[in-house]
Amino acid sequence: MDKFVITGGKKLNGTVKVSGAKNASLALMPATILASGKYELANTPSLRDVTSMMKLLQTMGVTFERNGTTLLVNTFRVNKFEAPYEHVKKMRASIYVLGPLLARYGKAKVSLPGGCAWGPRPVDLHIEGMKKLGAAVDLERGYIIAKAKRLKGTRIAFNVSSVGATGNIVMAAVLAKGTTRIENAATEPEITNLVEMLLAMGAKIDGMGTTTLEIEGVDELHPAKVHTIPDRIEAGTMLIAGAMCSGKVRIENVNPEHLSAVTARMEDAGISLNIGKDFIEVAAPKTLHAVDVTTAVYPGFPTDMQAQWITLMAIAKGSSAVTDTIYRDRFNHVPELIRLGADIEMKDNVAVIRGVKKLMGTKVMSTDLRASAALILAGLKAEGETEVLRVYHLDRGYEAIEKKLGALGASIKRVAGEEF
Ligand code: UD1
Numbered sequence: 001m002d003k004f005v006i007t008g009g010k011k012l013n014g015t016v017k018v019s020g021a022k023n024a025s026l027a028l029m030p031a032t033i034l035a036s037g038k039y040e041l042a043n044t045p046s047l048r049d050v051t052s053m054m055k056l057l058q059t060m061g062v063t064f065e066r067n068g069t070t071l072l073v074n075t076f077r078v079n080k081f082e083a084p085y086e087h088v089k090k091m092r093a094s095i096y097v098l099g100p101l102l103a104r105y106g107k108a109k110v111s112l113p114g115g116c117a118w119g120p121r122p123v124d125l126h127i128e129g130m131k132k133l134g135a136a137v138d139l140e141r142g143y144i145i146a147k148a149k150r151l152k153g154t155r156i157a158f159n160v161s162s163v164g165a166t167g168n169i170v171m172a173a174v175l176a177k178g179t180t181r182i183e184n185a186a187t188e189p190e191i192t193n194l195v196e197m198l199l200a201m202g203a204k205i206d207g208m209g210t211t212t213l214e215i216e217g218v219d220e221l222h223p224a225k226v227h228t229i230p231d232r233i234e235a236g237t238m239l240i241a242g243a244m245c246s247g248k249v250r251i252e253n254v255n256p257e258h259l260s261a262v263t264a265r266m267e268d269a270g271i272s273l274n275i276g277k278d279f280i281e282v283a284a285p286k287t288l289h290a291v292d293v294t295t296a297v298y299p300g301f302p303t304d305m306q307a308q309w310i311t312l313m314a315i316a317k318g319s320s321a322v323t324d325t326i327y328r329d330r331f332n333h334v335p336e337l338i339r340l341g342a343d344i345e346m347k348d349n350v351a352v353i354r355g356v357k358k359l360m361g362t363k364v365m366s367t368d369l370r371a372s373a374a375l376i377l378a379g380l381k382a383e384g385e386t387e388v389l390r391v392y393h394l395d396r397g398y399e400a401i402e403k404k405l406g407a408l409g410a411s412i413k414r415v416a417g418e419e420f
Contacts, residue, residue, distance in 0.1 A: 001389070002415065003387055004387070004402060004412055004413070006386045008386060012409050018230045018231055020069065023231075027093075027190060028228060029041065029057060030099075030100050030171070031198060032073045033100035034174065034221050037076065039075070041071040041228060043069050043228040043229075047395065049093065050071075059082075060082070062075050082108070083097050083111055093164070094110070094113070095110055098168055099172035102146050110144045123144075126165045132155075133152060133176055134148055153178030153215070162186060166213075170205070174203040174217060175220075176217035178217055181212065182214075186298070187209055189255070193226075193229045200226060201221040230254050232254070235251055236305045237305075239251060239263070239282050240305075241408075242284070243282050243312060247408075249282050250280075251279060254279060262305055263280065270287055290313055291320055293320075294322075295324045303326040310344065310351050311377045313355065314343075314378065321350050328348070331346060332371050333366075341358065341360045341382070342356060363389065364378075364379075364387070365388075365390055366388055366389065369393050372394035373401075376405075
């Protein structure tokens with residue numbers, strides 16, 4: 001298990017390029033099961049989660065090659081229709097194979113994901129959706145076992161907006177017989193990217209980017225070339241690093257529209273941003289003001305930026321409240337930030353943060369992906385040395401973060417190989 005050793009207090013300056021979006025890739029890759037042939041997924045990030053999805057798809061007969069950031073996928077020989085526990089326990093997004101397998105091959109056996117570090121994360125909406133599309137679904141010994149001769153179009157009105165369930169059901173419905181209408185569909189950019197890919201494959205989908213998707217099933221799809229959108233969470237994390245420690249940082253290969261809730265709150269906090277078509281420049285403000293945020297579905301403030309925002313607020317002037325309405329228990333980073341000197345009190349799903357003048361480096365433990373990002377941000381600002389243990393969480397979703405931050409002037413090094 002690697003750790004990061006960070007010497008805080010360095011100014012960040014320069015340009016950083018954002019990689020392709022993890023959460024988009026994790027949907028685009030399983031979509032290749034929907035038609036036999038060769039695909040080009042451009043701007044695919046090199047991340048542990050992407051490797052995990054490749055390994056899972058390889059067990060089904062899919063082959064991969066990389067050409068720079070383009071992932072070449074070949075689905076000629078799909079011959080297994082199962083996502084075993086060993087894969088799903090590593091990465092919940094493995095459940096994305098359920099819809100495509102069922103739609104194309106009429107059968108799928110997918111392990112139930114179980115909980116995650118910050119609490120339960122159900123998949124009932126995925127299962128109910130497949131049932132509504134006409135699949136017979138049984139839960140046996142921790143597995144979802146689904147079968148259908150051919151799925152049938154239906155109306156699905158989600159009571160909760162779910163990124164994963166929307167993606168899974170769209171992928172199932174594109175090959176169903178008849179029309180499927182999804183109401184309260186997720187509008188996250190990663191889902192829109194998936195819909196773009198399915199359209200390029202010959203699917204018929206109306207309402208892209210809205211909460212109502214209407215999908216007219218087709219008999220067959222064909223492979224396509226797709227461009228993965230930039231990772232808005234990596235971009236947001238880098239923006240906060242810039243606001244906490246710059247200098248002047250320019251973030252490139254970003255779609256600012258995808259980040260509007262984050263940049264609006266940053267401006268409220270007194271941070272000046274120069275927002276271009278595909279770049280954002282950020283400079284540290286003279287005074288960083290406390291600003292409340294409440295997470296919400298897109299285009300609201302993303303839960304995946306909640307931990308990083310708490311870190312920013314930890315050094316702001318005044319008190320703020322950060323509420324997570326999507327994942328009410330996702331606050332594992334808070335006790336670790338307190339160890340670094342932050343003043344935070346939890347009240348249910350609300351973190352009340354009283355800004356402090358400085359953070360002080362120490363050893364902290366990362367427990368999940370975004371918590372790790374928050375601890376690194378804190379370490380960049382803290383006085384002295386911070387050790388962030390168990391960075392394998394971070395490697396799931398941030399490509400070469402120590403290189404990117406190092407190039408901006410941060411003192412951060414990875415120490416490999418020992419038992420931390
Ligand atoms: C995706 C993202 C994750 C992000 C989350 C919320 C991927 C691979 N991951 O996760 O980074 O934090 O969206 O933006 O894209 N729910 C149910 N039943 C279900 C499914 C979800 O009740 O069957 C609930 C969840 O508990 C949660 C809410 O719906 O409260 C949203 O979750 P969802 O959008 O499904 O998250 P994921 O797709 O798992």
